[in-house]
Every structure is written in structure tokens, then in C-alpha cells.
Amino acid sequence: MPYYGQKGRSDKVAEELAKSGECFIVGGRAKSLFEYAAKAMKLDLSSYDLKSSRKILKGISLADIVSESRAAKYENLS
Amino acid sequence: MRIYLDTSAYVKGFNEEARSDVIEDIFDKCEQKRLEIVTSWWTISESIAALDQAFRKKGIILKPQRNAAISSLLGKTSDLSKQESLILVEMNEKIIVASWEIIRRMHLSADDALHLFTAKVGKCDLMVVADNYFWERFKAEPDIEEHEDIGEEIRFPFDVYNILIDEDYQLLKSKIAAL
Numbered sequence A: 001m002p003y004y005g006q007k008g009r010s011d012k013v014a015e016e017l018a019k020s021g022e023c024f025i026v027g028g029r030a031k032s033l034f035e036y037a038a039k040a041m042k043l044d045l046s047s048y049d050l051k052s053s054r055k056i057l058k059g060i061s062l063a064d065i066v067s068e069s070r071a072a073k074y075e076n077l078s
Numbered sequence B: 001m002r003i004y005l006d007t008s009a010y011v012k013g014f015n016e017e018a019r020s021d022v023i024e025d026i027f028d029k030c031e032q033k034r035l036e037i038v039t040s041w042w043t044i045s046e047s048i049a050a051l052d053q054a055f056r057k058k059g060i061i062l063k064p065q066r067n068a069a070i071s072s073l074l075g076k077t078s079d080l081s082k083q084e085s086l087i088l089v090e091m092n093e094k095i096i097v098a099s100w101e102i103i104r105r106m107h108l109s110a111d112d113a114l115h116l117f118t119a120k121v122g123k124c125d126l127m128v129v130a131d132n133y134f135w136e137r138f139k140a141e142p143d144i145e146e147h148e149d150i151g152e153e154i155r156f157p158f159d160v161y162n163i164l165i166d167e168d169y170q171l172l173k174s175k176i177a178a179l
Helices: A009-020 A027-040 A050-056 A062-077 B007-014 B020-031 B041-056 B063-082 B093-106 B110-121 B132-139 B144-150 B166-177
Strands: B002-005 B036-040 B086-089 B126-129 B156-162
Touching (some): A050 B063, A062 B041, B002 B007, B093 B110, B110 B132, B156 B166
Parallel strands (some): B002 B036, B036 B086
16 A cells, blocks of 8 residues: 655655665675675575475474564553 | 565565465566565564564474575575565664654554665655554554654655555555566
8 A cells, every 4th residue: 555645854864874875785795795604604595495394394484483573662652 | 666575574575474475476586586585684684583482482483494594594684685686675763763753753663664775765666564463553633743743744755565454465466467
């Protein structure tokens, strides 16, 4: 659903960041960061098997786990 | 087309769960370079945390399974990013500070405000979530008092789809199929 308000202050920051692209990470930089992360966690990314891990996780709702963590935050806010 | 995937949507690309098919479609189209996925580095942290909770708190997967799933998460994200069809947005001080304005005005959690603002930075055409809590806050009337304090409203010039809602799920499914 679309949501259009009026222009706010953070719009300017968003425009500047989008234009400069300073916080966008793609290509080789992303690859080296993931390689570093995998090394730190002693994981092998070269042989990952998405089909197999999808099967392992079948029936578990990761989205619900994420949502529940956030729900706790909102319930504390209410 | 650029699509922002919030963590609740992104994790569905790594699992077979309710309505994960539409996220799989998005990943497939991304691989075919028919669309770009934009997400935050924070998404990766939240996804790893969700997998860790499935192991440690809920005990529904074992440690090697958690590690295999984290490898898939990082490996797939890295591959899509390498082919430049997935853009990861790092959190810098400008993004964090700008998200505070969203927290005050919309009373969103810090995570949700970060995702919402990051979608703006990524110039996304639409944002996908699978989270009713976020959705309720997002749809709520903006806080008038906060507007009086801070000034102008914030604009989100993109459509937000909560795939837990039937109508949004169907609409998104047909939109992605048409690409």
C-alpha cells in the first residue's frame, strides 16, 4: 500500500546518501566482507547448499522468530 | 525495479515456510537480473540471530544445521551481491541519526525505523515485510504532536507490502511474475 506524506528533513539525508552511494556495498567489497565473516565464524561459504538448508529448516518460521523479537520490543513500548 | 526486503521477508528466501514462495520468486528474478534486491547489513545480523534462536532457545535445529544455514545465508547473499543484483546498505551514523526522526514520529522500533529509512536511501520502488507488528505501526496515523515539534512529515515514496495479508501477497506475486 502506498504511503505519501510531505517532504521531511530525513528526505534530504536519504537523497544525499543515495546520490553519493557511500553506504552501498556490492561486488568485490561485499565478497571480501563475507569471506572475512565466514573465516571468523569458521564457516565454508564455497560449498553452501541452499536447497539442503531449506529442507533442514522446513516447518520452522524464521520470519516468526524475527517478528516475535520485535513484538517484544513493541509490547515493552505500549 | 528495486525491492527492499526487510529481515522478516529476507529470511523467507532461506526457508520453506508460509508464503516463502513469493520471496523465492524475488530471488529468482534477482538472479536473472530482472530486479534488484536492496537490504541492510542489519538484515544479515537479524537473520543470523533468528537462526541462532532456532538452535539455542527453541532447540529445533542442531548446531551443525544452524551453521549450514548461516553458510547458505552468507553464501547466497555474497553471490547475489557479487553479480551486483543485490545491494547491501551499511549502517553509518547518518542513517542511524536519520532513523531517530522516524522512531519519534511513527513510534517504530529502532530496527523497523532503520529498515524503513534504508529503503528510502536505496531508492526502492517497493518494500516487502512479513510482520504484522511493523505493519500496524506503519499504517497508524502519524503522531501530530511530534509533527508539531519536529516540523514537516516524512515521505515514503514506495509501496509497502505485508505478505502476511492475502491481498498484498497476491498483488506482489503477480507484480513479480510480470517482470
